[in-house]
Amino acid sequence: MKITNHIPDENYVSKPSMEMVEQQKQEYKLIEQYIRTKGLCLYAYDYMKDEITEVKPQVKTDIAIGFNERGELAKKEQSKEEVMVDARNTFFESLNMDNAIKRVNKYKAGKIKNLCNLRKKSDIKPILPW
Secondary structure, X not given: OOOOOOOOOOOOOOHHHHHHHHHHHHHXXXXXXXXXXXXXXXXXXXXXXXXXXXXXXXXXEEEEEEEXXXXXXXXXXXXXXXXXXXXXXXXXXXXXXXXXXXXXXHHHHOOOOOOOOOEEHHHOOOOOOO
């Protein structure tokens, strides 16, 4: 009988590490929703590195089945943009990179109080008919 030491290969993943990864996956939850302005680009400002980067949101399309005006089944496509948020960055909208740099410089000089100019979805009040 030959006895050998069992050395796991590099693809081997232990059960505790798998459970930790699953727990981290569940921690990603919706933090906040913002209303975007058409025609403006999304930028992120990193305080530590003092740099501005353009953020490209991912467009996700959901298809739902519903009834149309005639009572027939029809598909409805709903698209939304999602961005992975880094807590170290402040996100804001601007027309282009030059205007983004001007906005950050105004924020550093104290001319504007808040760098983030995005509107929260919860802040929008519904229009009442009366």
